[in-house]
Amino acid sequence: AQNNSGGTPLTLLGLGAMGTALARAWLAAGHPLTVWNRTAARTEPLAAEGAAVAGTAAGAVAANGLVLTCLLDDASVREALADADLDGRDLVNLTTSTPGQARALAEWAGQRGARFLDAGIMAVPRMIGVPDSGGYVFYSGSRELFDAHRDTLAVPADTRYVGSDPGFAALHDVALLSAMTGMFSGVAHAFALLRREEIPPKEFAPLVEGWLTGMAPYVHLMAAQLGSGDYVTGTESNLAMMVAANATLLDTAREQGVSPELLTPYLELMARRLADGHGAESDTGVVDLLLH
Ligand code: FVH
Numbered sequence: 506a507q508n509n510s511g512g513t514p515l516t517l518l519g520l521g522a523m524g525t526a527l528a529r530a531w532l533a534a535g536h537p538l539t540v541w542n543r544t545a546a547r548t549e550p551l552a553a554e555g556a557a558v559a560g561t562a563a564g565a566v567a568a569n570g571l572v573l574t575c576l577l578d579d580a581s582v583r584e585a586l587a588d589a590d591l592d593g594r595d596l597v598n599l600t601t602s603t604p605g606q607a608r609a610l611a612e613w614a615g616q617r618g619a620r621f622l623d624a625g626i627m628a629v630p631r632m633i634g635v636p637d638s639g640g641y642v643f644y645s646g647s648r649e650l651f652d653a654h655r656d657t658l659a660v661p662a663d664t665r666y667v668g669s670d671p672g673f674a675a676l677h678d679v680a681l682l683s684a685m686t687g688m689f690s691g692v693a694h695a696f697a698l699l700r701r702e703e704i705p706p707k708e709f710a711p712l713v714e715g716w717l718t719g720m721a722p723y724v725h726l727m728a729a730q731l732g733s734g735d736y737v738t739g740t741e742s743n744l745a746m747m748v749a750a751n752a753t754l755l756d757t758a759r760e761q762g763v764s765p766e767l768l769t770p771y772l773e774l775m776a777r778r779l780a781d782g783h784g785a786e787s788d789t790g791v792v793d794l795l796l797h
Contacts, residue, residue, distance in 0.1 A: 512536030513657045515571040518562055518585050519600070520547040522630045524575040527599070530634030530661040532556060541565035543585070563589040571654055575599040579606040592618035595650045597658070599624045599642070603679065604672030611646055611671035622646040623671045625678025626662070633661045643678055646671035688717065690767040697763045727789045736786035745784035748776050 512535040517528050520542040528551050531538050539557045541564070542548050548558045559565035566572050566589035574582050579602045586596075596619045598610060607623035614621040628640025641663035644651055651658070651666050658664050667673045692713055699709055730736045751772045758765040765772075774791045783790050 512660075513571060513654065514538070514569045515573060515657060516540070516559075516565045516569040517573050517575065518542075518565055519575040519577075519581075520551060521575070521577070523599075523626065523633070525551065526630035526633035527573070527575055527661045528556060529554065531657075533634060534660045536657065536660065537569075539565050539568040541585075543581075561588075562586065566591065566594060571595045571597070571657065573597045573599055579603070579610065582610065590617075594619045595622075595647075595654060596620070597622045597624060597644075597650070597654070599626055601625065601678065602675045604676045607645075607675040608670070608672045620647040620650040621671060622650050623674045625674045627678065627681060628662050638662070641665055643667050643674040645669065645673035645675075645677075687771075692717075694758070694763065694765075694767045698757065698761045701762065726787065727792070730787060730789040731792060736783070736789045740785070740787040742787065743784060744775060744779050744786050744788055744790075747788060748772075748779045748784075751775065 512531070514537040515531060516539045517524060517531070518541050520528060520540055524540075524542070525547070528538060528540055532551070532555050537557070538551075538555070539559055540548055540551050541559045541562050545558075545560075548556070552558050557568070559568060562585040566586070570593065572589075572591075572594050574585065574596070576582050576585060578600060582598060582600050582602075591614055596614050598607070598621070602610070602623065611621045611623065622644050623646050625643040626640075627642065628638065632638035632640035642658070642661075642665070644658065644664055644666045645668050648666070648669055651664075655664060665677075667677050695713060696706060696709070699706070726739050729739065754768060754772070755765050758768070771791070774794050775788055778786070778788070778790045778794060
């Protein structure tokens with residue numbers, strides 16, 4: 506049984522995997538919590554743990570000044586809030602969105618009299634409410650709202666405020682998710698290369714982890730080069746060498762009967778940059794090739 510005295514009361518719309526983890530963290534920290542979920546059965550375990558259950562999203566919004574949404578996507582947030590009176594509310598959207606969707610939602614909420622923060626959760630449910638799990642949440646939008654509720658927002662995971670532009674939390678979130686997607690596409694290719702050999706994936710996995718961890722600090726060289734516009738200084742592995750080595754990556758994929766489709770987009774951009782006369786640079790210039 507949780508102690509729900511003393512904490513800021515709040516409302517949470519959405520009790521999926523992430524919403525349920527968030528709800529449990531706030532209940533455990535003593536925050537009176539009102540919940541709503543489209544499928545009512547999902548509220549039952551939370552009710553047993555002390556949450557108040559609202560029958561409608563509008564009713565849940567009416568219950569507390571601080572309202573958080575953790576729903577599937579932007580469309581579900583719009584649908585859930587359609588009939589709610591947001592006047593005087595502090596609305597925090599923890600749903601993964603695009604920067605444009607977050608900015609539009611901020612404008613919509615502002616027109617209805619609410620202060621607004623958008624958020625991007627950099628954690629999976631098991632990390633929520635666990636100190637030092639490494640999880641955190643990006644926030645952007647109303648600084649006043651963030652400052653007023655900073656302690657409450659910090660209950661499920663650490664907070665990082667990234668600016669008054671309500672699109673910036675989503676932008677940081679999606680940029681990190683995109684980096685992760687690229688990483689896992691490389692990992693999938695690596696496992697495929699070994700798939701038909703008698704090399705146990707379990708033995709290879711620590712090598713992948715160690716190699717990626719060792720290479721990760723390279724992002725700081727890229728950042729420094731993007732900042733200075735000088736893509737040569739600090740370069741240890743130049744594009745001319747890397748493009749030559751890329752042929753070996755493709756030949757190995759062919760030998761192992763593995764499709765190169767996860768690798769070729771990046772390798773083609775490196776080759777284009779080399780063809781444009783940047784052989785002495787690192788591959789930082791690929792960033793510029795991506796801009797329309
Ligand atoms: N789970 C994760 O690992 C990631 C970690 C990073 C952040 N994401 C984002 O968090 C949002 C919620 O994710 P989730 O894991 O809770 O997602 P589900 O378990 O699929 O639950 C979805 C909830 O959304 C409700 N819902 C869906 N459509 C509607 C709608 N049209 N109107 C109202 N509610 C809707 C759904 O309700 P129900 O199906 O139970 O009736 C769930 O409550 C998400 O943005 C992730 O990208 C999670």
